[in-house]
Amino acid sequence: MDQTPTMTALRRLLPYLKPVRGRLIVSGVAVLCSMICGLTIPLVLQQILDGPVARKETGPLPWLIIAVAVLGAVEALMFYVRRKLVAGPSTLIEARMRADIFAHLQRLPISFHDRWQSGQLLSRAVSDLSTLRRFIAFAGIFLIVNTLTLALGLAVLFFLAPVLGVITLICAAPLVFISTQYESKYATLTRRSQDQVGDLATVVEESVLGIRVLKAFGRGPHLAKRFAAQARELRGTELAKIRLLALLWGAIIMLPELGIAAQLLFGSLGVANGSLTVGTLVAGVTVATYLRWPTDSIGWLLAETNQAATAAARYWEVRDAEVTITDPLRPEELPADGVGAVRFEGVRFAHAGSDREILSGVDIDLRPGETVALVGSTGSGKSTLTMLVPRLADVTGGRVTVDGVDVRDLRLADLRSVVAMAFEEPVLFSASVRENVALGAEDVTDEQVREALRVAQAEEFVDRLPWGLDTRIGEEGLSLSGGQRQRLALARAVVGKPKVLVLDDPLSALDVHTEAEVERALRSVLSTVTALVVAHRPSTVRLADRVALLDEGRIAAIGTHEQLLKTSAAYRDQLSTLDDEPAEVAS
């Protein structure tokens, strides 16, 4: 087993453990105490049976009984103390680690988030962290304590009678081996079954989300067959798991019991020939029973450790991702009288690790207050270009300036307060309308929110919502139409009175009927700022003062819509409909 890298991942948790190490150590000591108490009870039992009971003198009996009661009570209390002590630190570590990964993720660039599915990130913050919590609260401590208990118990048995010790050892060794073997096999099967459950869930999701297509083509039964085959495969894996589990249980039940049978045989022979007492025999059997859990849990605890190490490695994998877009060391200030002039100067861009340039030398000069539409075929890099302005991505060559300052020389907070952006898919959060418009900004008044809503032509429908500005929307709240969502996103863009607005085709994700209402909103929004708008349709293009055609990573043409229609064949190809063609041929 390749343990080094994963163990390193576990070791890196130490800084989190440090502030709570006192409590963790005390809780470990508490478990040990409780186990020692548990192991001492059989010894007192031996004293009772061989002393007062065998000799029929009840004098010391009350003291011994009190000893049993006290030991029993201490054992139980120590269990409680352990759990109580560990609950605080383990949940605290989990919460801290989650807060830290969350904060880190918010700083990581968009390129990272494009690469990673949110499900992957979620499992690191939820299930991996709860694995780690379990490990810290449970497996980590018990791995040590159980091994100690096992050693201690065997020592007690050897002290009572070597033959009893030898027998227990002979039975315990294979059990540890079997359970370790089992855990690794079981882990493989569990992973396979998890994958199969995931695949099955995908088919279910698709069968429901694609129900219209399936009904339209009558392919429901077709998919049902595939589903049945996959479900049967999953059943096979689960049955294999069960067979393995049954084998393990067989061993766990049989080996210690056979050990007790052997103890009974040798013990009673010993009692018969006088080398052992009945009390010793009973104590031996009791200790052996007590050692069952520490013995067969070792395999499971090792597996938990392994799992925790993997979880830690997965956690650090994200935490180690580099934050590439950061505040500059010596930030510059924006000119106080800035008007929102944006320039792209020889801008180049390629994704990290790829040598194919998406943008290879883009020059655009946006005059203050002007709206420029960006047109180009799918994959021509329009969206990438827009992301460079608020630094959701950084150029790999050339520069982007706002009012003459390179965006990379500005503090991110300063830059993003003068540049606002809206996206193809309007993102709403599960919060009130007010919060969705104001987002992070704390100094936004209701009046400013309303003004922004008015500019985005959204005030009217917001007022009609059941609780107005306080209506909770988003995934957890009231659902809005695509047009309403996009208008809220536009209100959000203008609420901070930015000087520059970058819009990644806010109309494209809309169905045709709501296009018009958003277009109106857009027209009113654009009148206030310098804007760069990605456009697919003639209707959006007409909102702009000038149009830039992006082709092969460069600006192929720039000018007004009418100019470009006349001069550029590529532009006509992008923006004319079938119906325009006869007219063209005619002219």
Place this chain on the structure above:
Amino acid sequence: MSTVSDEQWRGVAAEDTEELDRQVGLKLKRRSRALLGTLLRPHLRWAVIGLVLVFLENAARLAGPLLIAVVIDTGIPNAIRGDTTVMAWCVVAYAFCSVASAGLWATFLNISGRIGQDLVLDLRQRMFRHSQRLSLSFHEHYTSGKVISRQTSDIDSFTDLLEVGIDDLLTSVLSIVGITILLLTLDLDLAALTLATALPLFFVTRWFLRRSNQAYRGVSGRTATVIVHYVETMNGMRAVQAYRREDRNRSIMDGLNTRLRSAARDSLDVVATFTMSVRMVGNLSLAVVLAFGAFRVADGTLELGVLTAFTLYLRRFYEPLDDIAMFANSYSSAIAALEKISGLLEEEPDVREPKQPKPLPPHRGGLPIEFTGTEFRYRPDTPIVLTSLDLTIPAGQTVALVGPTGAGKSTIAKLVARFYDPTGGTVQLAGVDIRDVSDVELRGSVVMVTQENFLFSGSVADNILLGKPDATRTEVESAARAVGAHDFITALPQGYDTDVRKRGGRLSAGQRQVIAFARAFLANPAVLVLDEATSSLDLPTERVVQRALESVLADRTALIIAHRLSTVLIADRVLVVTNGQITEDGHPQDLITGEGHFAALHTAWRDSLA
């Protein structure tokens, strides 16, 4: 929360109601039990065998301490006198019991596991087939999220219950009952004492079941809030960063995290208190039993072996209690899941397969469609969408539907594709009521393409093949060529065999739509229905698709709903639909020159291009 009346509990109606009146609650329970019954029935024989095995296993396991008692009380004294037979037999019996117990338990696990897995498989398949059978109207108002979680997380709760172990519960109950009986037969007084000391456990367990259920709900509910916030932030990362929402998000996360943490601590505390109490009661009752037992052994009224057996049984008496507690949590969530599952299974599809289907007449090319007095409303409590529609579309005609949103264009299209059934009148295909056509034949003849361009996981070719599963690669390619998809498909890393990734995430919306077209072209139906199918295409692609449409539609019957008039102009006939009625009907050129709605639309559109 309002309570649910007597009738509303049927189907999925009661799902969101938290407070059910007793009657409804009982009915829901009965329904879940009935479902469990039908699932279990085929496995009844094996279930009985399993029960017998687990019974025998318990007997074998409980015999152990008894045998030890015999060894101590009879075997050893005999052995001291030189007679080892009793001792030897007891040891052999003990060994036999341990082997038997292990073997029986392993066998039982295999049997119960198989039954459980068969139940789950059966349930999964029933749910899947049923959700496919249910009509679109159901899917639309019930929402996809719920149908999915019925088939995923609810089934998971059910399997959790199987895994956490009905077997463990069974054997726990059996061993508690078995031990009680054994103790009572061994020594009545001591047994009475033991049971009396165990009495507090009854209350502790009851307290725990209630509290742990609360704690469990607290943790899962608050975990869900953390997950929602987390996923929302990750999915909206562009907006988060562009609008500097990071700090606000972090403080929200801190709040949720703290709440989750306190719930988690509560639940750990509950478990801590419970395990401590069980252990405490167990150990103290050991002391009590020892006290009385030892005195009685000392004065000769109790055998030493019996006392030993008691001490050994005590431990086993308290052990299973932990399992019962575990079981309680998964039981309550599994029951809730089963109630929802049985509700979904009870829903009947509105659009049903005919019992005695009538065949369509043999045909080449298109089929005629006829609406006679067709009336439609989506649900009884929503307004009428179509009022007595009469419309005849001859075979091979291409008809465009135009009109404002909500006028009923999509409804007409969906009725032809039989996504819904009319609430009055009929829709006929080649003279046969569409409700009498078998599903296979209907889906082979009528295909609808919508704006929603859903792709399934698999390759590009797989997705096109959905139109005609037995098509050859050449046919797939020529369908793709016809709609101008061939070039971008071959430019993908593995061409037609490229995995489209989840929901076609690898492709743009336009590309997905073109593939949806290729799929429909491959199916080559007699009737093609297009509902806003071209609206997500960019203009160059739309031109290609439109040319392809013109050639394909030449001999088919087609119904086209399009926002863009360029698409409408390829039709043989235009219908203007207003308020569920056809207000204009004619050749596009004729309508343009007229003075109606369509002419106005056309002028507005021409102006917008200039």
